[in-house]
Amino acid sequence: MTPLAELNLRTARLHLRPLAAGDEADLFAIFGDPQVMRYWSTPPWGGLDDAAAMIERDRQALAGRGDLRLGLVPHTGDAAGRVVGTVSVFRIDASNRRAEIGYALARAQQGRGLMHEALQALVAAAFDHTPGAPFDDLALHRLEADADPRNAASCRTLERLGFLREGLLRERWQVGGELSDSAWYGLLRPDWLAAQAGAAAQPAG
Ligand SMILES: CC(C)(COP(=O)(O)OP(=O)(O)OC[C@H]1O[C@@H](n2cnc3c(N)ncnc32)[C@H](O)[C@@H]1OP(=O)(O)O)[C@@H](O)C(=O)NCCC(=O)NCCS
Incomplete structure (x- = not known):
């Protein structure tokens, strides 16, 4: 069981890590943008205080093994080292082995499949029941998501x-x-594992 506050995931283009002091301006650029927030469950943020509050809420949640949110940090390019999006696992229902996921990406980073890459890593971690995996204590069976159909x-x-x-x-x-x-x-989870096994068995090219 990796402590969630220490959870780091890496993909080809991204480092996924917990939010930290210093991320406020990057987070405000995402959650203060009315276009990014068009279909979000809350209105756009009003200022940097909202970002500081998110970082503090996350700090407490991660310490208590509550909700997990990770910032998406590109390895290269104009935004290298900056938080350009977030993914989260929340409303964790341990007795029913399920949780919800959520995600948001800065407008300038959209349309390049970055969120697919980040969520593939997150879902793989969430469904990993190997001892020592971040969510091994929950043995999650089902992930849920809620999207505006538009x-x-x-x-x-x-x-x-x-x-x-x-x-x-x-x-x-x-x-x-x-x-x-x-x-x-x-x-x-069984459908996810079957799809991953099928993808791995596909001939290259
Ligand atoms: C939703 C979001 C995370 C997608 O991330 P992304 O990295 O830009 O996604 P992609 O570039 O992989 O595009 C996703 C798919 O939607 C398609 N798509 C993008 N915009 C579209 C549009 N306006 N109409 C139809 N399809 C669209 C893309 O072609 C792609 O399809 P493909 O996988 O078949 O190629 C991003 O747009 C975002 O952060 N939006 C604002 C926040 C938000 O709405 N979060 C989710 C709340 S439920």
Whole structure:
């Protein structure tokens, strides 16, 4: 069981790490952007205080093995070393071995498959039951996600990972006076493992 506060994941283009003091401006650039927040469950942030509050909430949650959020930090390019997005595992229900995932990416980084790369690493870690894996104590069986059905990029991101759209929850959110529906997605661990095994067995090229 890796302490969540020490969890670091690496992909070809990204380092995923817990948020830390100093990330405030990068986080505000994401969560203060009305376009990024168009289909989010809260309005855009008002200032850097919101970022500081997120970092502090995360610090406490990680220490208590509560919700997990990791910042996405590119290895190279203009944004190297900066937090350009976040992924999270939250609403962890240990007795039912399930949790929800959430994610957001700065506008300038969208459209390059970065979130797919980050979520592949996150889902693999979440479903890893090997002793010593970050979530080995939970032995998660199911991941869930909630996307506004109008948020085509988010729905596509989930579907590309193998999430199935299981239903539509009508007028579930009210953000900034606007009611919106939830497309409800689920991914089962056996299906994830089968898809990974199938992908590994594909001939290269
Ligand atoms: C959703 C989000 C994380 C996707 O990340 P990304 O790295 O830009 O995603 P990708 O570049 O892999 O694009 C995802 C897919 O959606 C498709 N797509 C993107 N914009 C689209 C649009 N407007 N209409 C239809 N499809 C779209 C892409 O073609 C891609 O499909 P593919 O996998 O078949 O190639 C990112 O857009 C984001 O952060 N949005 C704002 C925050 C948000 O909505 N978070 C999710 C809340 S549920």
